[in-house]
Amino acid sequence: MELFNTIFSDPEVLEVTLLSLKVSGIATLISVLLGLPFGTLLALAKFPGRSFLLTVVNTGMALPPVVVGLAVAMSLWRSGPFGDLRLIYTPTAIIIAQTIIAAPVVTGLTSAALQQLDPRLQLQLLGLGASTPQMVVTLWREARLPLLAALMAGFGSVISEVGASMMVGGNIKGSTRVLTTAIVLETNKGEFERAVILGIFLLIITFLINYALTWIQQRGAKQR
């Protein structure tokens, strides 16, 4: 308990926690901004190559974070194609990697959420005078529960990943150290107790965020 208090009052833990929430929050937000329209397009539009793109997105949902980390690290490395941007070992690099991890999750689940709606609903809405944007917004509202689940899954996939953050962030104290990379560091140092407490801390934060989102989701479900 004493260690708990020490850790909670440790400014470094607060800093690491805030950075975790910041990078994963921004990555999730960007993933939603990309994944919601793209997933909607894949669900509603018919065009050549749609099945191929769906397969690519579904494969992307299972992307190993270390592979993403490797690809982003090679791209941002000083000798890499985007080396001049000097983003390697910065929070921005972690956001880029986490966006690549979360975007397919949000896209794939958005597409699945909209595809489970009755396809005739589109015709019905258009037949009642909806413009295409009005129809899409109405469909999003109809699929709001699975869409919130997509948001939760997207956030869950990045707040808990360690491989990509470690590879592109470098786990630099005061700069790119996030909760997961801090846990790895403490474990490597043999500080298992501290690592476990940080792990519990990560779980509590994840739980609280998902609790809030689930509350919003289930409030919608009760209104049914």
Add this chain to the structure above:
Amino acid sequence: MNTLIEIKDLVVRRDKRQVLGIESLCVHKGEVLAIVGPNGTGKSSLLLTLARLLEPEEGDMLWNGAPYRQHNALAYRRRIALVLQEPLLLDTSVFENVAIGLRFRGLPSNQVRENVQNWLVRLGLEKLYDRNGARLSGGEAQRVSLARAFVLDPELLLLDEPFSALDAPTRLRLLHDLKTILQETDTTTVLITHDFKEAAHLASRVAVMLEGRIVQVGTPQQVFSNPANPQVTAFLGM
């Protein structure tokens, strides 16, 4: 008689297969035109074409005498209302379900409330005002979908077998109420059905559709007592 829609040499294909080939068909203002025909004959495709949700490859459709392409598709669809076989109500209150088309048109809230309440009362739905649309019985849901269409005061009402999924007593009650409303509002209506009794009860004219073509048009009595050819006779089961 004023003609609202005139179809000329219309050809519609879906997935490269011709589903409609209609030489000529008119919908007169204020009439109820029933399209009857066996399943898979293209009735729903005709309705979707009339709603401009399917584009014809050939031919023309005149709306008030002007080629339909002269009208913007969205502006055109905001002059009609479509009711499908399944009510497809949204996961929200009955009020919001009925209001949705008016909201799409950007009507002010007080006008939306007034119009929706009027049609909820007219269709006997006032007690369901805040019930969720997804939790209604089949008959209640179809009443809501009719209110959702009538509240738009459409120049053309398109009904695609709206009663086929209902049990007999519910269907009869709704059929009676619909006939009363159509007579009161004088709404030009195209009704797709394969129920001859329904067609005879509601329609002023009946068009028989076989294999994507209109093969006979006339009053219900003319069509049902004098089929134009052996195929119509066979379809009518005479």
